[in-house]
Amino acid sequence: xxxxxxxxxxxxxxxxxxxxxxxxxxxxxxxxxxxxxxxxxxxxxxxxxxxxxxxxxxxxxxxxxxxxxxxxxxxxxxxxxxxxxxxxxxxxxxxxxxxxxxxxxxxxxxxxxxxxxxxxxxxxxxxxxxxxxxxxxxxxxxxxxxxxxxxxxxxxxxxxxxxxxxxxxxxxxxxxxxxxxxxxxxxxxxxxxxxxxxxxxxxxxxxxxxxxxxxxxxxxxxxxxxxxxxxxxxxxxxxxxxxxxxxxxxxxxxxxxxxxxxxxxxxxxxx
Ligand SMILES: Cc1ncc(C[n+]2csc(CCOP(=O)(O)OP(=O)(O)O)c2C)c(N)n1
Ligand SMILES: [Mg+2]
Numbered sequence: 001x002x003x004x005x006x007x008x009x010x011x012x013x014x015x016x017x018x019x020x021x022x023x024x025x026x027x028x029x030x031x032x033x034x035x036x037x038x039x040x041x042x043x044x045x046x047x048x049x050x051x052x053x054x055x056x057x058x059x060x061x062x063x064x065x066x067x068x069x070x071x072x073x074x075x076x077x078x079x080x081x082x083x084x085x086x087x088x089x090x091x092x093x094x095x096x097x098x099x100x101x102x103x104x105x106x107x108x109x110x111x112x113x114x115x116x117x118x119x120x121x122x123x124x125x126x127x128x129x130x131x132x133x134x135x136x137x138x139x140x141x142x143x144x145x146x147x148x149x150x151x152x153x154x155x156x157x158x159x160x161x162x163x164x165x166x167x168x169x170x171x172x173x174x175x176x177x178x179x180x181x182x183x184x185x186x187x188x189x190x191x192x193x194x195x196x197x198x199x200x201x202x203x204x205x206x207x208x209x210x211x212x213x214x215x216x217x218x219x220x221x222x223x224x225x226x227x228x229x230x231x232x233x234x235x236x237x238x239x240x241x242x243x244x245x246x247x248x249x250x251x252x253x254x255x256x257x258x259x260x261x262x263x264x265x266x267x268x269x270x271x
Contacts, residue, residue, distance in 0.1 A: 001218060002047055008214045011081070012042045016243040017270050018077035018090060022100075024263035025091040029102060032240040032253035034074040036178045036211070037145055040236065041078045043217045044143060053083045056110050060138040063113040063129055067122020068147035068176065069103040070255070075112065076100050084111035120153025122146065123173060127163045130171035130231075141225070144173040149181025152190050157202070163231040164203040171231040172224045175199075176211065178240035182254050199233040211236025245269050 003011075015038045023029035045051070049062040066075050073093065080087050085099065092098040099108045103117030113129075116122045126144035133140045146156060163171050175195055179185055186192060199206045205227040209216040217236070224232035239248050244266040247253035 001215075005215060008042055008046060011046060012039050012214070013243070013270050015042060015074070015077040015081060017267055018080065018087075019073045020244065020258070020263050020266040020270070022073050022076065022090040022093045024258045024260065026093045026095070026102075027259070028255065028257045029073060029093065030070040030255050031244070031247065031258060032180070032250070032256075033068060033147060033176070033178070034071045035242045035244065035253075036238040036240050037068075037071055037074050037174075037176050037236075038077070038242070039212045039214050040145065040174055040176075040217055041074055043214050043221065045078045045082055047218050048221050049143070050140065051082075051111075053079075053111065056084065060133075060136075060140045062141045062143065063126075065114040065116065065122045065126040065129070065142065065144040066104050066112075067116055067126070067144055068119065068150050069116030069122070071145070072100070072102055072104045072109075075104060076109065079109070079111040082111070085109070119147065119150040120155040123156050123159035124162070126173070127159050127166070127168055127171055127231075130163070130168040131166055133170055134166075134168065141170050141172055144171065146173060146175055147181075148175060148177045148179065148186055148192060148195065151175065151192055151195065152181075160199065160202040160204065167229050168231045169228050172221060173231070173233050174211075175233060175235045176238055177235055178238045178249075180240045180249070180251055180254065184251055196233075196235045199235070203230065205230040205232045206235065207232070208235040208237070211238035212242060243270055 241253040
């Protein structure tokens with residue numbers, strides 16, 4: 001790996017602190033689903049993705065589709081850490097005129113490759129990008145992050161069939177399996193049962209890992225890249241709200257008010 005684990009863990013803490021400052025400056029936002037994917041984003045941006053913040057339109061760049069577009073703040077944290085835009089912009093989250101809307105917008109934010117927020121659509125867009133990359137033979141990967149609640153959208157499974165049919169080996173998707181959707185646990189509302197078995201039945205290369213173990217995330221991406229004839233699904237068992245103890249694994253952290261005292265409390269946990 002390019003970085004040691006201590007460095008990656010420090011970067012993940014830094015990213016979570018930025019998320020909390022960002023959402024705190026607005027006073028409310030999608031805290032839970034942002035914090036659950038930070039470790040993945042650190043591995044992608046610091047270990048795996050071929051991207052260049054100085055050349056954001058590089059033709060053969062790897063792309064990330066944040067299909068669960070309400071987790072924009074997590075992506076913005078990584079993008080500002082990588083130098084796509086100035087750190088001072090984080091206090092403009094979702095304010096009039098901002099480049100950082102609460103949901104991802106490719107026309108506003110440097111480094112964002114797909115507009116998302118209407119759940120269920122991102123995997124289809126990612127599959128189209130992966131097919132285009134393959135036709136161009138440019139060696140680029142497309143990464144896509146979907147939610148478990150989001151997986152109740154039928155379009156996810158249409159994209160799954162298409163990607164397998166086209167054998168999009170350069171599409172690597174991550175399921176943020178935090179067990180919670182907007183107003184409760186999936187198990188009580190509309191369970192995926194075994195997400196891994198479902199994706200295997202769709203013919204994908206499937207792995208299931210601890211989504212906060214950055215070594216495991218990196219290993220899983222390497223294994224996905226070694227599979228050269230199937231799209232990959234990496235099912236990540238995660239904790240919604242990971243890192244701010246008071247809200248971990250709660251339904252209310254999906255979208256919540258965040259006061260200055262809350263930010264201070266979270267920053268203490270993330271020190
Ligand atoms: C098509 C669509 N329906 C409803 C919503 C409202 N919505 C935003 S987030 C969310 C819950 C998503 O749950 P999950 O995918 O598990 O997200 P996470 O737990 O990672 O935050 C819903 C219903 C939406 N953005 N798009
Ligand atoms: Mg969820």
